[in-house]
Amino acid sequence: MLRGNYPATVDDKGRVKIPADFLSELRRLGRKFYVTSVAGDHARIYPMKAWEEIERKLAKRSSYNPARQKFLARTNYYGQVVEMDGQGRILIPSILRESAEMKGDVDVQGNLTYLQVWNHARFLDQLNNNPVTAEDIQAFDELGA
Amino acid sequence: MLRGNYPATVDDKGRVKIPADFLSELRRLGRKFYVTSVAGDHARIYPMKAWEEIERKLAKRSSYNPARQKFLARTNYYGQVVEMDGQGRILIPSILRESAEMKGDVDVQGNLTYLQVWNHARFLDQLNNNPVTAEDIQAFDELGA
DNA sequence: ATGAAGTGGGCGGAAGTGGTCGACAATGTA
DNA sequence: TACATTGTCGACCACTTCCGCCCACTTCAT
Numbered sequence: 001m002l003r004g005n006y007p008a009t010v011d012d013k014g015r016v017k018i019p020a021d022f023l024s025e026l027r028r029l030g031r032k033f034y035v036t037s038v039a040g041d042h043a044r045i046y047p048m049k050a051w052e053e054i055e056r057k058l059a060k061r062s063s064y065n066p067a068r069q070k071f072l073a074r075t076n077y078y079g080q081v082v083e084m085d086g087q088g089r090i091l092i093p094s095i096l097r098e099s100a101e102m103k104g105d106v107d108v109q110g111n112l113t114y115l116q117v118w119n120h121a122r123f124l125d126q127l128n129n130n131p132v133t134a135e136d137i138q139a140f141d142e143l144g145a
Numbered sequence: 146m147l148r149g150n151y152p153a154t155v156d157d158k159g160r161v162k163i164p165a166d167f168l169s170e171l172r173r174l175g176r177k178f179y180v181t182s183v184a185g186d187h188a189r190i191y192p193m194k195a196w197e198e199i200e201r202k203l204a205k206r207s208s209y210n211p212a213r214q215k216f217l218a219r220t221n222y223y224g225q226v227v228e229m230d231g232q233g234r235i236l237i238p239s240i241l242r243e244s245a246e247m248k249g250d251v252d253v254q255g256n257l258t259y260l261q262v263w264n265h266a267r268f269l270d271q272l273n274n275n276p277v278t279a280e281d282i283q284a285f286d287e288l289g290a
Numbered sequence: 291a292t293g294a295a296g297t298g299g300g301c302g303g304a305a306g307t308g309g310t311c312g313a314c315a316a317t318g319t320a
Numbered sequence: 321t322a323c324a325t326t327g328t329c330g331a332c333c334a335c336t337t338c339c340g341c342c343c344a345c346t347t348c349a350t
Contacts, residue, residue: 001200003179004225005240009307013329017306021226086332087306109221112200116221127222132183132215139212140183143202144258145220154297158339162296231342232296297346306337311330318325 001025002110007120010102015089016117019108023088035092036079038071040099041122043092045115048081092117146170147255152265155247160234161262164253168233180237181224183216185244186267188237190260193226237262 006019018026026033029047037043046054061068080093092102105120118126132140151164163171171178174192182188191199206213225238237247250265263271 001197003200003221004181005222005238006225007240011308013308015307020305083330085330089306091329107222111217111221112204123222127218130215130218132219136212136215140216143199143216145183145199145216156297156299158299160297165295228340230340234296236339292350293348294350295346295348298344300343301341302339303341304337304339306335308333308335310333312332313330314328316325316327319323320321 001112002115003112004110006108008106008108008117009104010092010097010106012103014092014094014097014102015085016092016102016106016108018084018088018090018115020088022108022110022115026084031083033082033084033090034079035082035090035096036075037096037100038074040074040078040096041126042100042119043078043096043102043117044111045090045117047114050113146257147260148257149255151253153251153253153262154249155237155242155251157248159237159239159242159247160230161237161247161251161253163229163233163235163260165233167253167255167260171229176228178227178229178235179224180227180235180241181220182241182245183219183223185219185223185241187245187264188223188241188247188262189256190235190262192259195258 002022002025004021006021008016008019010016026047029049032048034046034048034051035043036046058068058072063069078093078096078099080096082091082093084090097103100117101119101122102117107116107118107120107123109116109118147167147170149166151166153161153164155161171192174194177193179191179193179196180188181191203213203217208214223238223241223244225241227236227238229235242248245262246264246267247262252261252263252265252268254261254263
């Protein structure tokens with residue numbers, strides 16, 4: 001399982017270093033990754049196996065299913081299969097880099113089965129614009145957290 | 146079970162000494178801990194087993210459940226898996242350290258299944274700004290306390 | 291006085307960063 | 321069509337920074 005936040009940087013070539021704590025787990029899952037996004041506001045890095053799992057589920061739906069069409073239209077647009085280099089870095093496709101404003105400071109976050117990469121400032125905005133409500137607190141409480 | 150309050154300090158490297166009274170119990174639960182926060186106002190140190198229990202509950206909810214999303218966005222952001230060093234100290238992730246103003250005097254508190262770490266002054270403010278209400282008293286009473 | 295608890299800090303190896311070089315594709319030119 | 325030119329990207333190399341690990345000292349309680 002992938003969890004936790006690690007500050008990182010996107011260099012001029014658009015590469016991000018995968019934090020060492022994720023490397024052993026990711027290397028275990030294979031060399032190839034699918035880097036994509038639905039909304040273009042942040043990048044998601046799926047180990048190929050995890051992405052294929054999603055594709056399997058998509059394939060079960062009719063090709064005229066609107067959700068399938070919208071999902072694929074977006075993930076195809078931003079998506080690209082990439083390999084990690086010898087230093088443990090992954091290249092973010094330039095379209096996605098522009099759209100998600102990823103240069104300089106970013107956050108790499110484990111999200112159980114995949115990684116998220118956010119422009120640091122943009123992620124903070126997200127947090128602030130989605131305040132925790134009283135109902136949320138109650139839901140958290142049910143988790144025992 | 147973890148209980149009681151212990152004054153401690155966060156050193157320049159961001160490490161907190163775990164009070165000796167907690168050590169035997171924590172060592173029994175494993176070497177790894179998940180250090181995180183929901184609101185960023187204080188740190189929580191979960192033994193990995195306890196955190197995985199929470200993740201199990203989260204996994205039962207839909208990934209589009211707002212509470213799940215908000216919870217994970219925050220705990221992923223502040224969170225990091227850390228190991229205790231040979232002297233019984235734990236490193237607080239720098240993002241969380243800044244956000245919760247943890248340098249110098251802090252309080253380490255047992256909270257049954259996890260530890261809380263508060264900036265000392267901030268914790269006192271919390272106490273003073275959240276007076277005990279009549280409803281609280283009633284809830285206390287139901288505990289038989 | 292002695293041992294346990296807590297604190298500070300040095301050091302080496304790992305992690306992270308920047309950049310060069312060469313292969314190859316894309317485009318332009320005779 | 322053959323060849324030159326340019327630009328991009330992957331692979332690799334070298335340097336710097338950081339932090340995990342360990343050692344040593346101080347403080348406190350009995």
